[in-house]
Amino acid sequence: MPEAPKNSLKPTDYNFGEQSKKTLQFIEDATSNPDEVQKKVLEEILSRNAHVEYLQRHGLNGHTDCETFKKLLPVITYEDIQPDINRIANGDTSPILCSKPISEFLTSSGTSGGERKLMPTIEEELGRRSLLYSLLMPVLNQFIPGLEKGKGMYFLFIKSEAQTPGGLLARPVLTSFYKSSHFKNRLFDPYTNYTSPDESILCPDSYQSMYSQMLCGLCQRNEVLRVGAVFASGFIRAIRFLEKHWQLLCNDIRTGIINPQITDPSVREAVMKILKPDPKLADFIEAECNLESWQGIITRLWPNTKYVDVIVTGTMSQYIPTLDYYSNGLPLVCTMYASSECYFGVNLNPLCKPSEVSYTLIPTMAYFEFLPVHRNNGVANFISMPKSLNEKEQQELVDLVDVKLGQEYELVVTTYAGLYRYRVGDVLRVAGFKNKAPQFNFICRKNVVLSIDSDKTDEVELQNAVKNAVNHLVPFDATLAEYTSYADTTTIPGHYVLFWELSFNGSTPIPPSIFEDCCLTVEESLNSVYRQGRGSDKSIGPLEIKIVEPGTFDKLMDYAISLGASINQYKTPRCVKYAPLVELLNSRIMSNYFSPKCPKWIPGHKQWGNKNCN
Ligand code: AMP
Numbered sequence: 199m200p201e202a203p204k205n206s207l208k209p210t211d212y213n214f215g216e217q218s219k220k221t222l223q224f225i226e227d228a229t230s231n232p233d234e235v236q237k238k239v240l241e242e243i244l245s246r247n248a249h250v251e252y253l254q255r256h257g258l259n260g261h262t263d264c265e266t267f268k269k270l271l272p273v274i275t276y277e278d279i280q281p282d283i284n285r286i287a288n289g290d291t292s293p294i295l296c297s298k299p300i301s302e303f304l305t306s307s308g309t310s311g312g313e314r315k316l317m318p319t320i321e322e323e324l325g326r327r328s329l330l331y332s333l334l335m336p337v338l339n340q341f342i343p344g345l346e347k348g349k350g351m352y353f354l355f356i357k358s359e360a361q362t363p364g365g366l367l368a369r370p371v372l373t374s375f376y377k378s379s380h381f382k383n384r385l386f387d388p389y390t391n392y393t394s395p396d397e398s399i400l401c402p403d404s405y406q407s408m409y410s411q412m413l414c415g416l417c418q419r420n421e422v423l424r425v426g427a428v429f430a431s432g433f434i435r436a437i438r439f440l441e442k443h444w445q446l447l448c449n450d451i452r453t454g455i456i457n458p459q460i461t462d463p464s465v466r467e468a469v470m471k472i473l474k475p476d477p478k479l480a481d482f483i484e485a486e487c488n489l490e491s492w493q494g495i496i497t498r499l500w501p502n503t504k505y506v507d508v509i510v511t512g513t514m515s516q517y518i519p520t521l522d523y524y525s526n527g528l529p530l531v532c533t534m535y536a537s538s539e540c541y542f543g544v545n546l547n548p549l550c551k552p553s554e555v556s557y558t559l560i561p562t563m564a565y566f567e568f569l570p571v572h573r574n575n576g577v578a579n580f581i582s583m584p585k586s587l588n589e590k591e592q593q594e595l596v597d598l599v600d601v602k603l604g605q606e607y608e609l610v611v612t613t614y615a616g617l618y619r620y621r622v623g624d625v626l627r628v629a630g631f632k633n634k635a636p637q638f639n640f641i642c643r644k645n646v647v648l649s650i651d652s653d654k655t656d657e658v659e660l661q662n663a664v665k666n667a668v669n670h671l672v673p674f675d676a677t678l679a680e681y682t683s684y685a686d687t688t689t690i691p692g693h694y695v696l697f698w699e700l701s702f703n704g705s706t707p708i709p710p711s712i713f714e715d716c717c718l719t720v721e722e723s724l725n726s727v728y729r730q731g732r733g734s735d736k737s738i739g740p741l742e743i744k745i746v747e748p749g750t751f752d753k754l755m756d757y758a759i760s761l762g763a764s765i766n767q768y769k770t771p772r773c774v775k776y777a778p779l780v781e782l783l784n785s786r787i788m789s790n791y792f793s794p795k796c797p798k799w800i801p802g803h804k805q806w807g808n809k810n811c812n
Contacts, residue, residue, distance in 0.1 A: 199235055199238045199239070199562060200227035200228045200562065201224070202325075202329045202562070203217065203220040203221045203223075203329075203332065214339075214346050214387075214388055214389070217336070217387075218336035218339055219336075221332060221333055221336040221337075222340070225333060225337070225544075225546070225632075226633065228560055228561050229558060229561070229632045229633040229634065230633045230634060231634065232598050232599055232634050232635045233598070233634070235561040235562055236561050236565055236566065236597060236598050236599070237264065239561065239562060239564065239565050240262070240264060240267065240565040240612060242614075243565060243612060243613070243614055244261070244262040244267060245260075245262045246297050246298075246614075247293075247295075247296055247297045247616065248260045248262075248297075249293060249297065250293045250294060250295055250296060250297055250616070251282075251292065251293065251295075252282060252295050252616070252618065253271075253618070256270050256272070257270055258270055258271065267612075268592075271618050272586075272587075272592070272619065273567075273569065273587050273591075273592055273595065273610055273621060274618070274619060274620055274621065275586075275620075275621050275623075276308070276310050276315045276620075277310060278586075279617075279620075280310065282294050282295055283303075283318065286303075286318060286362075286366070287316060287366065288362070288363050288364045289362075289363065289364025290364070294616075295318055295615075295616030295617070295618075296318065296615055296616030298320040298322070298615075299320065299321075300318045300319065300320060300366065300615070300616075301320055301321045301366075302366055302367040302368065302369065302374060303317060303319070303366055303367070303368040303369075304316075304368075304369070304374060304538035305317075305360075305369060305370050305538070306537065306538040307370075307538075307652040307653065307654060307727050308538075308623055308643075308654060309654070309725040309727055312724075312804075313726050313803045313804065314368075314726055314727060314803075316362075316368060317371075317538040317539050318615050318617075319374070319538075319615045320614065320615045323613075323615055324375065324378050324380045325380070326540075326562075326563055326614070327371075327375055327380070327536075327541050328380045329560075329562075331390075331534075333544050334533045334534060334544060335389035337533075337544060337545075337546055338531070338533070338548050341548060342505065342549075344423075345388075345389070345423050345424065345504070346389065347388075347423070348391075348421045348423035348502060349391050349392060349418060349421045349422055349423065350389075350390075350391065350392050350393070350422070350424045350425070350507070351392070351393040351394070351411075351415040351422045351424070351425045351426075351500065352392050352393075352394060352425070352426050352427060352507070353394070353408065353411055353426075353432060353433065353435075353436040354372070354376060354392075354394060354399045354427070354428070355372075355399065355404060355407055355408075355432075356372070356376055356377065356399065356400055356401075356402060357369065357370050357372075357373050357735070358734065358801040359801065360801040360802025360803075361806075362802075362806065363807075370538070371536075371537075377400065382396060382400075393414050393415045393417075393421070393422060394410075394414055394415070395414060395465075395469065395471075395472070397462075397464040397465050397467070398410040398411045398414065398465055398468060398469070399411070401464075401465050403462065404734075404735065404736070405459075406460050406461070406462050408435075408436065408439050409439075409443065409446075409447070409459070409460060410456070410460060410465050410468075410469050412436065412439060412440055412443070412447060413447055413451070413456065413473065414469060414472050415500070416451060416499065417451065417472050417474070417476070417479070418472065419479075420501070420502060421502075422500040422502060422503055423502055423504055424505055424506075424507055425500060425503050425506055426506055426508050427508055428508070428509065429508060429509050429514050429651065429652065430508045430510045430514040430517035430518070430520075431514065431517060431650065431651045431692070432508070432651070432737070433506065433508045433521070434517055434521065434524075434690060435690070435691060435737060437492075437496075437524050437690075438690040438691070440487070440495075441487075441492065444483065444484070444487040446459075447483070448480040448483050448484045448487075449480070450473065451475075451476055451479050451480040451483065452475065452476070452477050453475055454473055454476070455473075456469050456470060456473060483499065486498050492523075492524065493523055493524070493526065494523075494525070496525040496526070496528065497525060497526045497528065503525075504528070504529070505528055505531045505548075505549075506521060506525050506528050506529070506530050506531065507533060508530065508531075508532070509532050510530050510532055510552045510555075511532050511535075511555050511639075512640050512642060513642075513643070513646065513649040513685075515552060515553075516685065516687045516692075518552055520687070529549050530552050531545075532545055532548070532552065532555045533545055533548060534557070535557040535638075535640060537622060537624075539611055539613060539617055539620060539622055540563055540564045540611050540613045540615075540617075540622075541563055542557065542559050542560070542563060542564075542566075542609075543557040543558050543559040543560050543563070543638075544557060544558060544560065545557055545558075546558050546632055554629075554639075555639065555640070556629035556630060556638055556639050557626075557637065557638050558636075559598065559635065559636070559638065561598060564611045564612060564613045564614065565611065565612040565613075566597075566609065566610070566611060567595045567596065567597060567598075567610040567611075567612075567619065568595060568596050568597075568600075568607035568608070568609065568610065568626075569587070569594060569607055569608040569610055569621070570596070570605060570606070570607055571606040571608055571625055573606075595610060595619075599634060599635075599636075601636050602628060603628050603629075603631075604627065604628060605627070605628055606625055606626065606641060607625070607626055607628070608621060608623075608624070608625055609622045609624050609625075609626055610622070623643055623644045623645075624641075624642075624643055624644070625642050625643075625644060626639065626640060626641060627639045645658075647660060647683065647772055647773035648660065648683055648685050648694055648773060649685060650687065650691065650692040650694070650731065650737065650738045650739075651691070651692075651738055652731070652737075653724075653727045653731050653738060654727065655694075655724060655725065655728060657772050657773075659723075659724060660683060660773075661772070662723060663719070663721075663723035663724050664678065664681055664696070666720070666722075666723045667716040667717075667719040667723070668716070670712050670715045670716050670719065671700070671712070671716070674702075674704045674706055674707075674708045674712070675702070675704030676701070676702045676704060676708060677700065677701050678698055678699075678700060679699045679700060679701045679748075680698075680699045680751035681696055681697060681698050681699070681770075682696075682751075682754075682770060682771055682772055682773060682774050682783070683695065683696050683697070683772060683773045683774070684697070684773065684774050684775075684783075685773075689739050690739075691736065691737050691738055691739045692738065693738060693739035693740060693741060693742060694720075694738070694741045694742070695741075695742045695744060696741070696742070696743045696744070697744050697746050697774075697783045698743055698744070698745050698746065699745075699747075699748060699749075699751050700745060700748075701748070710789075710791055713743055713745070713789075713791035714793065714794045716743055716791070717740070717741045717742065717791055717792060717794070718741075718793045718795065718797065720741055720793075721741050721796075721797035722797045722798065724797070726799060728797075729796075729797045729798065729799035730801075732796050733796035733797065733798075733799045734799060734801075740792040740793040740794075742791065742792050743790065743791050744783070744787045744789075744790045745787065745788045745789045745790070745791075746783060746786045746787055746788065747786040747787075747788055750782075750783065750786040751770060753782060753786070754782060754783065755768055757778070757782060758779075
């Protein structure tokens with residue numbers, strides 16, 4: 199198996215040329231014989247875990263070959279292993295899924311029963327995640343040389359963590375990574391040289407974290423060669439923060455003293471090492487921010503920036519126009535594809551257009567399988583609730599090296615941490631090959647209809663939430679005739695919009711407060727990731743209900759039929775994305791209402807009690 203490159207160098211003798219060469223060679227090796235690497239990965243996973251309860255339960259009996267594995271192990275979703283996960287969460291330390299101790303749970307933005315899915319992980323997975331990160335800059339350096347001469351201004355954050363009843367930590371994968379020694383004690387590397395002090399990244403207060411990261415980014419503006427965040431929505435939120443707080447930031451730069459709102463002593467100390475009184479810089483920033491137009495603000499304030507490093511594939515593509523506006527069309531670079539289950543792959547052609555981004559899955563990360571997605575008249579076969587695969591469907595899964603160019607697949611992983619033939623929920627399309635390893639376009643997350651930040655709301659969740667909300671209309675003798683939804687990202691942060699057409703038989707008009715209650719009830723009924731985004735993270739704006747004129751949904755149907763939809767098969771789409779449909783709905787609004795407050799949210803799962811409440 200190709201050996202992962204090791205970074206064992208001290209600051210003084212860091213030789214990025216040598217390190218980059220090793221990394222690129224690793225990619226060459228791993229992609230040249232992916233079949234062999236994948237077989238070894240599976241063998242290693244199965245032999246180490248031969249005695250775990252899950253594999254025994256399925257009768258694997260120590261076999262480590264692909265054929266027996268595929269014959270005996272079912273292809274599963276989260277719900278299939280939820281009882282095992284719950285046992286681990288409740289403190290059962292016997293080897294249920296993995297022979298190595300589960301070090302913590304990673305809380306996915308994918309949910310089950312309204313709560314974040316819990317992905318088991320083991321200590322050594324941090325090494326695999328570090329490996330994937332270490333591939334990114336050597337790849338980029340091939341296209342944009344000289345990045346080692348400056349810094350990256352990245353807005354990185356930790357989120358709140360909870361404890362399971364059995365005492366394991368449950369937190370998002372990035373929080374786990376930033377808090378690990380792999381990040382905190384990273385050896386000097388010009389590629390992880392950020393403008394943000396670690397203390398700011400690790401500050402649990404999101405305002406203080408963002409404020410201090412922005413302040414340090416402004417102070418070091420001339421050194422900044424690249425800017426970014428994990429997702430596009432996060433980067434736009436940072437620009438929005440600057441729009442709101444630039445006066446305060448300029449004041450700190452002018453005086454060289456960080457304002458008293460920043461109370462975290464470690465953040466203050468770290469910032470004070472960077473912040474020096476600089477009235478000229480403060481005047482300059484003030485003048486730029488005072489201009490009416492914020493077009494190109496990135497290139498104006500950080501003039502040496504070569505690209506914006508954010509994920510704009512999948513639902514994040516809705517933010518491309520806004521990013522183009524703020525950055526004056528700088529390249530938008532999507533470097534990697536990863537999840538709580540496993541880090542998957544990297545983009546080997548980082549300067550390509552966002553619509554052409556493809557990710558090369560790194561064959562050492564996990565054992566990958568692919569379930570073909572069949573489309574009927576362009577509609578994929580996964581619109582309904584996920585169901586177990588029958589025997590024939592189980593046999594359709596193919597290995598990494600057997601995928602076909604242009605075909606779409608659902609990704610299925612077997613990980614070192616104890617997931618076996620697990621359906622991640624992502625749909626990918628084969629776009630090409632690097633050596634013998636396939637490269638995939640990210641097509642979509644299955645079933646997701648609405649997403650603003652890391653929230654993922656599916657049709658069933660939306661339906662239930664709307665059902666709960668319309669109860670408020672019963673006393674007024676009004677019912678919901680039709681509805682659809684839309685993710686409005688023209689506001690910052692973006693927000694969910696529901697278009698409602700009512701049939702109204704009563705004589706008492708419905709007061710606005712009732713519709714506001716409806717908004718809040720929808721929000722209270724949505725999953726925990728949405729509610730956290732609304733309240734704690736403030737990454738999602740208040741939900742809006744727009745009441746449309748009677749007959750609007752007939753017009754929507756007429757329009758769809760004029761575009762070629764079959765009248766017999768027409769169903770109201772529960773989410774609209776196509777601009778003319780959104781325009782049609784928006785042209786027939788009678789009134790609109792916003793959620794008056796944030797829905798309730800607590801860290802951890804509801805059923806863990808309120809031990810975790812802050
Ligand atoms: P989480 O488990 O919360 O870390 O979310 C992982 C999910 O985020 C993946 O399964 C994808 O659906 C999505 N995701 C991660 N990386 C990308 C990417 N580069 N492009 C599009 N979607 C992504």
